[in-house]
Amino acid sequence: MSLVLRETANAFRRAPLLSALSVTTIAFSLFVFGLFGLVAVNIGRAIGAVAERVEVVAYLKRGTPIEAITVALADIDAFPEVERVAHVTEEEALARARQDLTEFQDIFQDLEVNPLPASLDVRLKPPYRDAEHVAEVASRLRSFSFVDDVRYGRDWVEKLDRLRNIAGAVGAVVGAAFALVAIIIIGTTIRMAVLQRSREIAIMRLVGATDRFIRAPFLLEGLVKGALGGALALGLSFAAWAVIDAALLRSVFFTPLQAAAGVVAGALLGLLGSALSVGRHLKGV
Amino acid sequence: MIRFHDVTKEYPKTGAALRRVSLHVKKGEFAFLTGHSGAGKSTALKLVYLADRPTSGEVRVSGFATARMAPSEVPRLRRRLGIVFQDFQLLEDRTAEENVAFALEVTGARRASIGPRVMRVLTQVGLAGKARQNPRELSGGEQQRVAIARALVNDPVVLLADEPTGNLDERATRGIFQLLRDINAAGTAVLMATHDLDLVRSLPGAHLLELQDGEVVFDSAGDGAAAGGHP
Numbered sequence: 001m002s003l004v005l006r007e008t009a010n011a012f013r014r015a016p017l018l019s020a021l022s023v024t025t026i027a028f029s030l031f032v033f034g035l036f037g038l039v040a041v042n043i044g045r046a047i048g049a050v051a052e053r054v055e056v057v058a059y060l061k062r063g064t065p066i067e068a069i070t071v072a073l074a075d076i077d078a079f080p081e082v083e084r085v086a087h088v089t090e091e092e093a094l095a096r097a098r099q100d101l102t103e104f105q106d107i108f109q110d111l112e113v114n115p116l117p118a119s120l121d122v123r124l125k126p127p128y129r130d131a132e133h134v135a136e137v138a139s140r141l142r143s144f145s146f147v148d149d150v151r152y153g154r155d156w157v158e159k160l161d162r163l164r165n166i167a168g169a170v171g172a173v174v175g176a177a178f179a180l181v182a183i184i185i186i187g188t189t190i191r192m193a194v195l196q197r198s199r200e201i202a203i204m205r206l207v208g209a210t211d212r213f214i215r216a217p218f219l220l221e222g223l224v225k226g227a228l229g230g231a232l233a234l235g236l237s238f239a240a241w242a243v244i245d246a247a248l249l250r251s252v253f254f255t256p257l258q259a260a261a262g263v264v265a266g267a268l269l270g271l272l273g274s275a276l277s278v279g280r281h282l283k284g285v
Numbered sequence: 286m287i288r289f290h291d292v293t294k295e296y297p298k299t300g301a302a303l304r305r306v307s308l309h310v311k312k313g314e315f316a317f318l319t320g321h322s323g324a325g326k327s328t329a330l331k332l333v334y335l336a337d338r339p340t341s342g343e344v345r346v347s348g349f350a351t352a353r354m355a356p357s358e359v360p361r362l363r364r365r366l367g368i369v370f371q372d373f374q375l376l377e378d379r380t381a382e383e384n385v386a387f388a389l390e391v392t393g394a395r396r397a398s399i400g401p402r403v404m405r406v407l408t409q410v411g412l413a414g415k416a417r418q419n420p421r422e423l424s425g426g427e428q429q430r431v432a433i434a435r436a437l438v439n440d441p442v443v444l445l446a447d448e449p450t451g452n453l454d455e456r457a458t459r460g461i462f463q464l465l466r467d468i469n470a471a472g473t474a475v476l477m478a479t480h481d482l483d484l485v486r487s488l489p490g491a492h493l494l495e496l497q498d499g500e501v502v503f504d505s506a507g508d509g510a511a512a513g514g515h516p
Contacts, residue, residue: 208364
């Protein structure tokens with residue numbers, strides 16, 4: 001094992017330029033992928049923020065006994081889609097209307113009876129904020145005998161759905177293309193390192209080193225280069241994000257988990273690229 | 286030790302490099318493989334160290350039947366061979382000492398044993414004083430000595446040398462040849478491919494095998510191993 005580490009360190013020491021070049025190449029290909037990831041993360045977050053407003057409101061018939069409502073609240077809260085459900089009484093509805101709709105202040109002041117119905121305001125958990133689940137929950141709410149009407153802004157939820165689908169499809173295609181380019185570039189870079197040391201590999205084989213032994217330093221080298229490239233790409237992405245966030249538009253950066261996953265992905269890509277290059281090379285000698 | 290039985294090697298593009306070759310190099314022997322370039326000398330050596338496999342026939346090396354050998358077993362065979370080439374095949378970014386140690390390191394030798402073993406073979410080839418020099422700082426003959434030291438350091442049963450003096454001047458050639466004879470005298474078999482007939486003549490007692498167009502046309506052992514060749 002110590003020899004593998006030493007040989008790996010040697011690879012960097014003996015060919016510092018090539019090593020730096022391959023780390024930089026890996027970093028930039030992952031950087032492009034990282035920028036795309038940032039765009040995807042921010043679009044996803046924007047859509048999520050809009051989806052946060054998805055709410056199903058069940059208006060209740062007048063005179064519904066509070067016991068029935070209490071039982072219904074517990075039932076609805078137990079729906080797997082539901083994040084939380086709130087009972088808004090007629091008085092609360094009026095108070096809210098007075099507060100929100102200040103331009104109609106006068107009308108609300110002069111009212112003798114409260115025209116607003118009580119309601120159950122249902123919020124769904126994030127994965128269920130789409131047209132299908134919203135409609136499903138709405139129809140279940142409708143089945144309560146004391147529910148007069150259910151509203152949820154069908155058009156709006158369907159538009160949101162379409163937007164989400166388009167963003168998802170574009171993200172998957174562009175993301176896959178960028179990932180493929182990154183894999184090809186990383187594979188080529190590591191192949192250069194393998195070719196540069198082909199003489200060494202040939203000698204190792206002649207003196208009876210096993211393929212596994214020959215492979216190990218290259219795999220470690222690929223892993224280290226991939227991780228370094230990933231870390232560098234993360235730094236570049238952060239710098240780019242900081243500039244955009246300060247000068248152009250408020251946005252979010254990757255979560256620490258996403259950032260760590262990016263570096264690990266870089267390391268794994270390096271490992272995979274090495275494994276493929278060395279494997280091909282060993283077969284060819 | 287090394288036995289070819291009715292070995293034919295054909296390459297898809299260039300055709301047959303060896304035709305029905307049978308030969309036997311015995312333990313401790315000094316054997317020459319001669320012939321013009323293209324006669325099949327290098328191909329024969331490649332079949333011994335398993336850089337290639339025969340198209341038909343059987344090659345046995347030091348008790349290994351190479352035809353049915355799994356690729357994972359090949360390194361085990363190669364550790365029992367020492368191989369030397371015309372172009373030395375040294376790593377130029379390492380010192381003489383490191384080049385020799387490399388052969389031990391990559392075959393998993395114990396760390397502590399490496400230093401003494403390297404010095405022993407470098408002394409044997411007469412380069413103890415130049416252990417810390419890079420191949421580029423050494424003459425051709427000295428570089429070949431480093432290569433020979435590397436081939437010897439794993440205590441091979443046979444030393445394969447493919448035109449080891451091909452790149453050397455006359456003086457260096459004589460030195461290397463003497464070194465190979467000394468190694469042989471110490472008990473290691475040597476199979477040397479060469480087209481330098483002066484060298485061959487200078488060692489009349491050696492086993493001489495002559496190849497021509499892939500066939501054995503002369504075998505001084507004369508034990509019928511060349512059956513199928515010309516009389």
